[in-house]
Amino acid sequence: MPQERPVIAVAGLGIESSTFSPARTEAPAFHPQRADEVLTRYPFLAAGTELRAAADWRGALVGKALPGGTVTAAAYAELSAELIERLRQSGPVDGLWFDIHGAMTVEGLDDAEVDLLTRIRAVIGPDVPVSTSMDLHGNVSRALVHLSDLITCYRMAPHEDAMETKERAARNLVDLVTGGGPRPVKAWVPVPVLLAGEQTSTRIEPAKSVYAAVPEVEAAEGVTDAAIWVGYAWADEPRNRAAVVVTGPDRTEVSRGAERLARGFWQARRDFAFVAPTGTLSDCLDEALASSARPYFISDTGDNPTAGGAGDVTWGLQQVLSRPEFKDPSGPTVIYASVPGPSAVAEAEKAGVGATVTVTAGAEVDDRHAGPLTLTGVVHAIRHGDRDAETEVVLRVGSVRVILTRLRKPYHHEHDFTDLDLDPRTADVVIVKIGYLEPELFAMAADWKMALTPGGVDQDLTRLGHHRIRRPMFPFDADMPDPDLTARIVPPPGEPLTGPEE
Known part of the structure; x- marks a missing residue:
């Protein structure tokens, strides 16, 4: 008893x-x-x-x-x-x-x-x-x-x-x-x-x-x-x-x-x-720049660390940094969160805030879609002691504020940004490796879209290659009989x- x-x-x-x-x-x-x-x-x-x-x-x-x-x-x-x-x-x-x-x-x-x-x-x-x-x-x-x-x-x-x-x-x-x-x-x-x-x-x-x-x-x-x-x-x-x-x-x-x-x-x-309009990353960026809604959030969904993504896919950041609109520091303010790069973080730490550094980050775990990314920027902020990231660094590359981390980290809260001397509310575009926006970000976003990007948690399930799940299964077998x-x-x-x- x-x-x-x-x-x-x-x-x-x-x-x-x-x-x-x-x-x-x-x-x-x-x-x-x-x-x-x-x-x-x-x-x-x-x-x-x-x-x-x-x-x-x-x-x-x-x-x-x-x-x-x-x-x-x-x-x-x-x-x-x-x-x-x-x-x-x-x-x-x-x-x-x-x-x-x-x-x-x-x-x-x-x-x-x-x-x-x-x-x-x-x-x-x-x-x-x-x-x-x-x-x-x-x-x-x-x-x-x-x-x-x-x-x-x-x-x-x-x-x-x-x-x-x-x-x-x-x-x-x-x-x-x-x-x-x-x-x-x-x-x-x-x-x-x-x-x-x-x-x-x-x-x-x-x-x-x-x-x-x-x-x-x-x-x-x-x-x-x-x-x-x-x-x-x-x-x-x-x-x-x-x-x-x-x-x-x-x-x-x-x-x-x-x-x-x-x-x-x-x-x-x-x-x-989908909980939000979707599109390619290029289309999402075009719409964000054409919109007057600020801040405009874009979810880089394929490498979402809170769904199981490796977090270090560089494909999305490469696309952002290649855009001519963001080459000039006076261009639209963009925050990108984030890419892990332990050696890049160490180099930026050593150089200190205000220094210009050239570092390489990302694709140490998942390099299937893009390789390590080399970028030159000004060290904007350094933060130690995060439970997930351990150390975070912000580089200003053109008009993009790139968050680099020692270990991967999700960015779900306003303080995740403000702790790094970033103000997402006054940014033009905020790009976060996430699926649906968590409550604080959802409340903050004037508008948002989900970019269907590649990675370990690709939103296009049918192209991932499931072969051990029980079949028939919707949507893989869209016209299956009622179970x-x-x-x-x-x-x-x-x-x-x-x-x-x-």
Whole structure:
């Protein structure tokens, strides 16, 4: 029987891994936190909060990496072994919160999250309730649902409800552990659709309405939680596709709710469109220069580091610097974020602010589309201590402010620019390696377009070369027949999982 104050462990590893990027992700990229430090990740588990008091929370290991390439076997072995050992040392638990992303690819593994949770189950046993929280761009195999008791994901893209989702997962787990009721029924429906996140933003239709149905299903009597996963489009594994899971005590209600959500997603498949107007980078630049809207944002989408791109593709920056409009320092002010170049950053640091330097950066990881780029400019700013980039440098090259980094970094916030003595609000054009604009940038942009550029997270999915995903799959098989969208009831962890994954 659970203690009056149940013991709940917290563990997980999370990353989006593009298998179409040549990059590899090593263990330090996960910035792992351990023991009590784990709890500092979650405001709702701060000392004095109601949820913190509801259980004896014990952090094992939680690590989250910036999206990137496939995780090396050595990195996964190191991190997972420590996580398992810390769980083993913590003693018996009454519940476990599995905080993951859901799109981690590891060398030699097809479903890394299932491998990790299988090993966790070997320590905690099959009867301990597990609540799994995920990104909606994660992948949900039947095996992952089988090993979990509760499983949920974000309901917004961009992910403005990330912390709300994690709190829901933790709260539902506490309720399950302390309630003494039966384990939840889990209704899972795989949906053979694989779309990019930029085509499924909940800011616009049809995703806005598709996801609006989730809380309606959750509100039904006999339902604990409901979730729709878009899946992760830039990896090539059998599990990559959309999915729906509804959990709760009432088999009829969870099945009905899961089928409703799955039908809604499938029926909307042809209506999904990019969250912003798209075009070639050249077309986007032409339109930005012709427009009076300032600042005008352009997403350099193919090398987006927050979707799994290597971040060091130079193709986009080469196109920008070749434009005659930007050759003169008095030309339209452009900010470009960013290109990694460790040696370039070191040279600029040595020269100092105000110096003119010639440096070479980029294409150390992904040189398939363009080679390393040599550029001459004035050092505008140098900044140390960034969590991702470590060191950042701004070079003024003509009228372009080029951000160079020691390690790749996403630029999502206004302070990412102002910390470098750059004012994006007064720039004419801001070009960011990103997909849909994150909330601060979206609010700042007077107008914006998505440039369909090459890279490891190319938005044109059909030209990437998927060959291991389950077929038929929309949009790869655009005229495929309607799939079977009946709910599959997945047994609890203590019972065998039989039959092939559908």
